[in-house]
Amino acid sequence: MTSGIHGARGGGADAIPLADDEDRAALRKLARDVAERDIAPHAPRWDETEEFAEESLAALRKAELFTVTVGEEYGGMGMGDLEAAIVLEELARVDVSSAILCQLVFNGPPRAIEHLGNEDLRQRWLPQAAAGELFCIGITEPDAGSAATAMRAHLVPDGDGWRLEAYKNYVTGGHKAVACLVWCRFPGGETGTGKGIGAVVVDLSKPGVSVAGTHRKMGLRGCTEAELAFDGVRIDPADVLVAGDPADNSGLKTLLAHINHERCGNAAMCLGAAQGALEYAMAYMHERSSGRTPLKDLQGLQWKVADMGVALEGARLLLQRALVLAGRGGTPPPLESAMAKIACNLTAKQVCDEALQLLGGYGYSREYPVERAYRDVRGLCIGAGTVEIQRNFVGTALLAGRTPAGPAWKKVPS
Ligand SMILES: Cc1cc2nc3c(=O)[nH]c(=O)nc-3n(C[C@H](O)[C@H](O)[C@H](O)COP(=O)(O)OP(=O)(O)OC[C@H]3O[C@@H](n4cnc5c(N)ncnc54)[C@H](O)[C@@H]3O)c2cc1C
Incomplete structure (x- = not known):
């Protein structure tokens, strides 16, 4: 069952989901199972040797996870950006490189072909996208x-x-x-x-x-x-x-507007990687003691966890707003997408950094997964339009009198 807070435009149709409906819950479970069973065990090796994540590609194809956003008439499930983000978050929780394989199909050329292309292009390429060929x-x-x-x-x-x-x-x-x-x-x-x-x-x-x-x-x-x-x-x-x-x-304007899918996917992967790092650090705090005191009982570290949780949830809400505004089959709006990307990029950097710190010396070791997440999210802050370029856009848009969806903003005269 889906419950929701009313979205910025006030109606139920724009509600930000606070729980997965049945289909989304099943999709999340599928992605999480594949991530934990088929991807997580190999991820350290791909990172160490820099070899392409072939086993991941095979597992994602087998689970038919590449079909999520491709239209039903081309062999896909015809879902939208919210569902894409669920899969990307779940995969990035254990390995961002594997999530990127899905990102290339969900929010890359196949989605652009479906929305902007002629029927010949769709017939030619979309069945291949649903089958897990990369673009x-x-x-x-x-x-x-x-x-x-x-x-x-x-x-x-x-x-x-x-x-x-x-x-x-x-x-x-x-x-x-x-x-x-x-x-x-x-x-x-x-x-x-x-x-x-x-x-x-x-x-x-x-x-x-x-x-x-x-x-x-x-x-x-x-x-x-x-x-x-x-x-x-x-x-x-x-x-x-x-x-x-x-x-x-x-x-160029048409192409740039469509890149908002990629920006939101990038943001979702940041959230997933940061979520994975935070959860790993919290589990570690339950096991590890400093002298006789478990790390989880040290208030200074509890405050870190609190800040990490608040930052992560704040960024997640910004992303959810952009995704909800896209609806099914639409494109996330530019201002809300840029805000979400900035927040998710910066939060992921901060959360992964603090998670590493919470593990002490072990956090810095390549035997633990947190330092990999830290390095991975760094790249996401550059791809799909750097944080600085998103800030340029948000700053100029706000000063030009554009406001993000929501009732709180008063138009500043431009
Ligand atoms: C992991 C990863 C994956 C990528 N995948 C792809 C891909 O699949 N396809 C693709 O085409 N590209 C891809 N890129 C490239 C990426 O889009 C570019 O690196 C990015 O757009 C920045 O361009 P640049 O590297 O030339 O840096 P530059 O544009 O030279 O920028 C250098 C620095 O200056 C800042 N800067 C530049 N202009 C301004 C400005 N006007 N105001 C303020 N600051 C500014 C930038 O933010 C940056 O910090 C990827 C990059 C990474 C790291």
């Missing part, structure tokens, strides 16, 4: 990260289609994916501006695509980022997800 997204370039408008990726006319010239950096799962959503400039778009930016879906088995390298990282070591080169790759009109109009930045 990746290529936005970042060596000289264009936060400033996506500086991208060099572009299309050159070629008969009834184009040739793609691009070099994309930091593409999560790029060396394992079947297709990449590549953001690029359409012919006539002005370099250094948003004009003409759109996106195409590239089959990564096509001639001209190559994996130029992979990154060695601090965390998230079970899910590698690749550099992908696209040298004159043929793009047909049917491969276009969002056409770039050389006269304006409408294509």
